Amino acid sequence: MPGDMRPLRALLCLWLVARAALGSRVRTRRELGPGLYQNGVYDAGGSYCQRGDVCCRGRDDGCTVPYHDTLCYCDLFCNRTVSDCCPDFWEYCLGIPAPFPKAQGCARAGLNYPTGATYRENCNLCTCGPGGQWQCEDHACLMDGELIDAVNRGNFGWRATNYSQFWGMTLEDGIRHRLGTFRPSATVMNMNEMHMNMDSNEVLPRHFDAAAKWPGMIHGPLDQGNCAGSWAFSTAAVASDRISIHSMGHMTPALSPQNLLSCDTRNQRGCSGGRLDGAWWYLRRRGVVTDECYPFTSQQSEPGPQPCMMHSRSTGRGKRQATARCPNPRTRSNEIYQSTPPYRLSSSEKEIMKELLENGPVQAILEVHEDFFMYKSGIYRHTPVAEGKGPKYQRHGTHSVKITGWGEEQLPDGQTQKYWTAANSWGTAWGEDGHFRIARGVNECEVETFVVGVWGRVSTEDMPHK
Known part of the structure; x- marks a missing residue:
């Protein structure tokens, strides 16, 4: 075909990826196992990759999980230089340390939770801040022990x-x-x-x-x-x-x-x-x-x-x-x-x-x-x-x-x-x-x-x- 078709092919690839993402099946928390919620805290650091041919060895648009307010791919799509997706990809899928430092988390009940994790303390919402500290609202609760x-x-x-x-x-x-x-x-x-x-x-x-x-x-x-x-x-x-x-x-x-x-x-x-x-x-x-x-x-x-x-x-x-x-x-x-x-x-x-x-x-x-x-x-x-x-x-x-x-x-x-x-x-x-x-x-x-x-x-x- 005349002309350089690479820009057109790139646009077509992006469109196919977006369509596949929208049509992919989002797994429920029950399917993902108990790792998402521990001690009432939303744990963003669960096991997102699945070993085997389905996810870690090739591209599969159906291999997704909810992560905060977006979808996360659990395959080689995560092999990137940013950590906005599948935080355990490097260790779980490739078996090597991540090339970038992990975000500092917050401790609660002997467990560590990543930045952005949340839990409720009665009527107040607590969020894990970037500095590794829980930041809690300060409302007067209707029931106060x-x-x-x-x-x-x-x-x-x-x-x-x-x-x-x-x-x-x-x-x-x-x-x-x-x-x-x-x-x-x-x-x-x-x-x-x-x-x-x-x-x-x-x-x-x-x-x-x-x-x-x-x-x-x-x-x-x-x-x-x-x-x-x-x-x-x-x-x-x-x-x-x-x-x-x-x-x-x-x-x-x-x-x-x-x-x-x-x-x-x-x-x-x-x-x-x-x-x-x-x-x-x-x-x-x-x-x-x-x-x-x-x-x-x-x-x-x-x-x-x-x-x-x-x-x-x-x-x-x-x-x-x-x-x-x-x-x-x-x-x-x-x-x-x-x-x-x-x-x-x-x-x-x-x-x-x-x-x-x-x-x-x-x-x-x-x-x-x-x-x-x-x-x-x-x-x-x-x-x-x-x-x-x-x-x-x-x-x-x-x-x-x-x-x-x-x-x-x-x-x-x-x-x-x-x-x-x-x-x-x-x-x-x-x-x-x-x-x-x-x-x-x-x-x-x-x-x-x-x-x-x-x-x-x-x-x-x-x-x-x-």
């Missing part, structure tokens, strides 16, 4: 534990994804308080449990997962109990937090947080269906609410019904439940107790600190165990919960410790079967600052008839 031990060694009146569902999360993750109630605005905080009509000599019981007074009408703790939607969960929980109590057990709906998360979009952010006053406005004006009809699907924080699957219309006599089918196809009960406007209670300990005693569970905001995530049992008070560990441990956020009762406990020193009992929304594996106790009468973590009650919208035909 030192803090757990400090709580359990101290005389704080409660016990801490390590929750596997929180392991590997940063404190920032916990505050961002496990809470989700916006602090009430100044206007809402200044709303008129409703005072209970109390006799100065009135004596309230030392212990009270709403579930014991109203059996079958108090719903269990919910689980919001990594959805920052406590605003919706606590509202649905309190409304469910109140409607059950005020209908004298004729209706016992477990209302849907997902209905609020997806459909209450007026200044709300779904699994990225919301306002309590907005949630109650929606329950009053629109109403929600049951959790069976509209089950929870938002397992983690999202940029905004999921599309609303339910809409409502009036059916007369003050009732409303959903105009769409339930997202759960196994149920047809799409009745809408509503409430009256909420009312704020006084921060007086006794007035909150009387409201609980007479009308049922109430909603409260709670400032959550780093140690609350580790709570296992006992009467919680925010402890000083994280002091001195730096500002990264001083983060806190606003949560909302359902208060269901109260009690008191005799301490070893003879003093009496009063407490509230509350249902959290982190599942029944957390705390005391999903509940926690917190010091009462001292506004611990602002639990008595903003307490809300509500009446279920119940008509006479919803009441049981004798």
Whole structure:
């Protein structure tokens, strides 16, 4: 053929090599053996070459392994003067020392790992640096063994534990994804308080449990997962109990937090947080269906609410019904439940107790600190165990919960410790079967600052008839 064809042949060769690389089979870690991961560390120095005719004696585009973010050939393609591929080629395939020095590695658990190897230390990623030292992130972890031990060694009146569902999360993750109630605005905080009509000599019981007074009408703790939607969960929980109590057990709906998360979009952010006053406005004006009809699907924080699957219309006599089918196809009960406007209670300990005693569970905001995530049992008070560990441990956020009762406990020193009992929304594996106790009468973590009650919208035909 006329002319010099060598440049064209070189380009064709490069194209064939690239095509073969793209079409080659990448071996899985299981096929490659256990050498890639040791003690939780990604080991870039495994046996990449295979002895025999397949790889070491000739070119085979199918003889590849993943190496960091690229493919690595385990044949004579590695016989080059750079060490970016198959770090054991010279020793394993040719049986001679490499003509260039090996990169300095990092030691861990008696083993040496190359530059770029990584492992996780709880919530922090550690990387082997060029200087042979592990370089680790410095986040405050949601589960901190030192803090757990400090709580359990101290005389704080409660016990801490390590929750596997929180392991590997940063404190920032916990505050961002496990809470989700916006602090009430100044206007809402200044709303008129409703005072209970109390006799100065009135004596309230030392212990009270709403579930014991109203059996079958108090719903269990919910689980919001990594959805920052406590605003919706606590509202649905309190409304469910109140409607059950005020209908004298004729209706016992477990209302849907997902209905609020997806459909209450007026200044709300779904699994990225919301306002309590907005949630109650929606329950009053629109109403929600049951959790069976509209089950929870938002397992983690999202940029905004999921599309609303339910809409409502009036059916007369003050009732409303959903105009769409339930997202759960196994149920047809799409009745809408509503409430009256909420009312704020006084921060007086006794007035909150009387409201609980007479009308049922109430909603409260709670400032959550780093140690609350580790709570296992006992009467919680925010402890000083994280002091001195730096500002990264001083983060806190606003949560909302359902208060269901109260009690008191005799301490070893003879003093009496009063407490509230509350249902959290982190599942029944957390705390005391999903509940926690917190010091009462001292506004611990602002639990008595903003307490809300509500009446279920119940008509006479919803009441049981004798």
